[in-house]
Amino acid sequence: MIKEDKKKGAVTIFDVAEAAGVSYSTVSRVANGYQFVKPTTRKKVETAMKQLGYVANLKARSLAGGRSQLIGLLVYDFQSSYLVEIVRGIDDEMSQLDYDMMLSTTHHRKQKESAHVQKLAQGMVDGLLIVLPSNLEAYVEDLSRQNLPFVLIDYTGNETETINTVRASNRKGVYDATSYLIQLGHREIGFITGAMEVGCSAERLQGYQDALHDHGLVARPDWLLAGDFLEMSGYLAGKRFASMTERPTAIVSSNDVMALGAITALQEMGLRVPDDMSIIGFDDVPEASYFRPKLTTVRQPLQEMGRIAARMLVQMIKNPDEPAAQLELPTELIVRESVRPR
Amino acid sequence: MIKEDKKKGAVTIFDVAEAAGVSYSTVSRVANGYQFVKPTTRKKVETAMKQLGYVANLKARSLAGGRSQLIGLLVYDFQSSYLVEIVRGIDDEMSQLDYDMMLSTTHHRKQKESAHVQKLAQGMVDGLLIVLPSNLEAYVEDLSRQNLPFVLIDYTGNETETINTVRASNRKGVYDATSYLIQLGHREIGFITGAMEVGCSAERLQGYQDALHDHGLVARPDWLLAGDFLEMSGYLAGKRFASMTERPTAIVSSNDVMALGAITALQEMGLRVPDDMSIIGFDDVPEASYFRPKLTTVRQPLQEMGRIAARMLVQMIKNPDEPAAQLELPTELIVRESVRPR
DNA sequence: ATACTTTTTGCAAGCGATTGCAATGATTTA
DNA sequence: TAAATCATTGCAATCGCTTGCAAAAAGTAT
Incomplete structure (x- = not known):
């Protein structure tokens, strides 16, 4: 009933606040699991939220400085199974960690890479997972400056000590x-x-x-x-x-x-x-x-690399002061049928 | 110089406005290709944007009612090649149309489907591409109410006349x-x-x-x-x-x-x-x-289905009044080696 | 030069959240 | 019972951008 007043469907914290008889900030606090909220109040708000079917508006939330629970995934291609496998691992892990992912494919267009990075960074992601061949210098600096956490997957370069990477041996x-x-x-x-x-x-x-x-x-x-x-x-x-x-x-x-x-x-x-x-x-x-x-x-271990990178990233998002790590995962020889003794 | 004032890196329309000596609304108009802007002014603004490396902030833009150039992609899984192929087609087309995609995987958790739909819808996408087995009734109504354009891929159901679908024969x-x-x-x-x-x-x-x-x-x-x-x-x-x-x-x-x-x-x-x-x-x-x-x-034609769905969606986004269409793409028998005459 | 259009621009009001700070109430301590 | 302390809650300012509306500028016709 209450929500029918508004033209558009979206239920906002104001609607919830009104229904629960509290202020909108309290609703926000409940929504974010802030600790100093009286249990009874919390319950009231939660009930109202459930009843009205409240869903936080990500754009507003992240504009205002909150987390978007969204990570950006930048890959150079989507045709090769190699990348799909990595993405599978990431997807799997991220979805368990309750993050969604924003996928940007550069399709090998080098000039587009840094534009994409910019867009994602200024955009709305909490962190970035990057699988790109090289050309890193172009945007790594930007990212650090905006202190946006990121993890490089399968990147092999020099000055790697200060950034997070996951790779195979x-x-x-x-x-x-x-x-x-x-x-x-x-x-x-x-x-x-x-x-x-x-x-x-x-x-x-x-x-x-x-x-x-x-x-x-x-x-x-x-x-x-x-x-x-x-x-x-x-x-x-x-x-x-x-x-x-x-x-x-x-x-x-x-x-x-x-x-x-x-x-x-x-x-x-x-x-x-x-x-x-x-x-x-x-x-x-x-x-x-x-x-x-x-x-x-x-x-x-492609899927594993994806999973680990995902976890590292979420770790960084939660605690930005974490020191950077460079992980090298072991490879393994899989013997099948295409080799025969001399 | 000018932008160094601000603590955080992000260049805003205000920075650009100041640098170009115009008001921020003008900058916004230039950024959105609005027609009534004096050519010389437009040029000034564009120069300033380029010089400062301005990139629009998506969250702000879409919060304020603009387009996000982002479409949501909801799939139930990412392990099967079947879905990956569809996503490939979508990715390919969307990236040409200059859209990014937000990928949500429900991992078959039915209860999560409608929550995801809600999140994406209230979130920040301009439209939705859905590849889900069924359970559609749960959210189709929500979507229509918020009049968020969407296209169903490979969905086979009844009351399909009013919604956009792409499928194979x-x-x-x-x-x-x-x-x-x-x-x-x-x-x-x-x-x-x-x-x-x-x-x-x-x-x-x-x-x-x-x-x-x-x-x-x-x-x-x-x-x-x-x-x-x-x-x-x-x-x-x-x-x-x-x-x-x-x-x-x-x-x-x-x-x-x-x-x-x-x-x-x-x-x-x-x-x-x-x-x-x-x-x-x-x-x-x-x-x-x-x-x-x-x-x-x-x-x-999985990739093709993805591509077509992508195009349909963008069409809908541009012109919401477009009537809904149901496309059925032809299948084709591919003869290889696993069949032999009786 | 005057009055009337038509372009161009700028101001201000949101969009839906987060958060620092101050005010309120509840609970302890003296 | 008054003073002090601490958990709760509300207000207001912000985030960066879009847009309706009105003012300013430029262009035209009289």
Whole structure:
């Protein structure tokens, strides 16, 4: 009845205040769980809120300085399973922590990145989760200045000591994968790189090179093919490898999607995997185990990374003075069917 | 210089107004592309905005009644590829239309649905895109009352004439798939249903039954197994089919994920697909073509559905008087490797 | 130059919350 | 019983922006 007065449906704290016979500030305090409210008053207000179906207006709340229970999620793409997996982890955790997320996709348009960051920051989020390849310097400063908490996922850069990051052990993961191949008797091992503007690509390459070196092998430059994390580049690399007169007996790919592309290419060229060529990926995206042969790969705990980043962020939001942390999660070699002893 | 006065970084319209020597309302008008602003003034303001790096504060803007360029996206889950595909389409289109999206996942918690809807609606979005199984009555009324534009994706219900929906031809898709099997000589055809609380499940089942009927075949009740769209239920159905003494020669599954589960089960029981059993899915999620045997399936244009829904919504936002439309997109039979003539 | 339009601008009133500060009531202490 | 203390509550100012309304400026016709 009472609420029918107003034209538009929205029930405000004033409506609740009137219904409960208290002032609007008291309603606000109840809504925010402020401690100094007389229990009986609290009850009255809560009843009124329930009865009127009051829902806080986020824009107003966060404009006035409160929390919006909204975090921003900035990713560069949404097509790759890699990102979807991370987002799944984030979504899962955030939804348990009662946060919603605002998703912004830059679609690789570099110039848009910092505009997006600005928009989100000045916008309405309590914190930011960022999965972007690089170009960080452009907005990190802005963010710190506005002291908006943020966590970088899978970012690999230098001056990282003062900011929160969550990543996987890229170097070690590839190092282990390469060592595994070597233990299986492989001596001629090729490598497909990721997009080199992304920090982790260099780390993975390093893992490959270190492993060869530590086992007394030398990396042949012609077996180091440049990829960009997309399937097509893996496919092309596969074609290249297949048509070499001296070809390696095993290949390490900087991610699963390229590995899958490479296998397709190899098969098209009449080579069998793993009989004629072993291949190992990185990430362990869902497709890796659907594909036949099932892909042997280095699992990066993507969902877990998302979850942890989410928790870190909420932690930062609650306590902004928390010192920054850099987490590196362990990777794990998942043995399936795409590798065979030499 | 000027902006350094303020403690916090945020540049407001007041700062811009001062720098440009005009009133704040003028700045607001320029920011919103209002027509009655003298060109020279507009230029001055724009220069000042650029120089100070002004970014509109969304919360304030939408609180005051403006647009937020934000749409809400309500899904019940984020684990299935089916939803991810739809979201991909939406993201793609929305980002071109310069909207951001706020993602809320209900994680199947029914009671949370309407709370989420409320939150988003009272929150700050200009419109809502909803992918939820059912339970619609609970909030559709709320939405209409607040006249917040919204579009339902893949919703199948009755009283749908007054609301915007985008869906695929579920019945026809399964009808075609079943007919295809029949044309290939199959006479004994099993079926795995989806979760029956979801509207499209009934439609798909109907398609199966209609096809059998139209070809003079009768549906055997013991070949109609209940699934819930998740892989495990497909797997269990596969086991059931495999262990029947009289088993069908082909199976139609209400979605791909269950079909994949069923194939796994059949293989485990020593049956070859498609040699001993043909199977056909629905959706055409990415996994369908990675799997071996590659899955023959009915493609539902998921990304396209997302894109179209996005466009419809933006249309509604711009012109709220637009009449509601119900779009049904055609499905398409994708022939791969999991079906063989009887 | 005067009166009348038509553009451009500025002021002020919200939008729906949060919060510091002051006032009220209740409870203790002396 | 008065004074002092502490939990409760209310008022008013703010957050940054949109917009109706009225005043100022510019342009036209007389």
